Amino acid sequence: MLWKDQIREWKDEAREDGLAEGREEGIAEGKAIGLAEGLLEGERKKAIETARQLLKMNLGTVDQIATATQLSVKEVLEIKQEI
Numbered sequence: 001m002l003w004k005d006q007i008r009e010w011k012d013e014a015r016e017d018g019l020a021e022g023r024e025e026g027i028a029e030g031k032a033i034g035l036a037e038g039l040l041e042g043e044r045k046k047a048i049e050t051a052r053q054l055l056k057m058n059l060g061t062v063d064q065i066a067t068a069t070q071l072s073v074k075e076v077l078e079i080k081q082e083i
Helices: 003-056 062-069 073-082
Strands: none
Touching: 003 062, 003 073, 062 073
């Protein structure tokens, strides 16, 4: 094997290794982002459901429910109109 062929082979192997490593990092990052987004969405759904229950039970003012659930007053008012 010629020296330049050996160098080309090493270069190709290094490129493939780099691509594989990049894919693994990308997949890990994508999973972390997806998990974070899922947790945020779950927290939001829980806050909405809590606000809905508090409104149905007539426990607190709109302002108090907004503070307790960390939803905006506008969001709590929208939920109130739905029930």
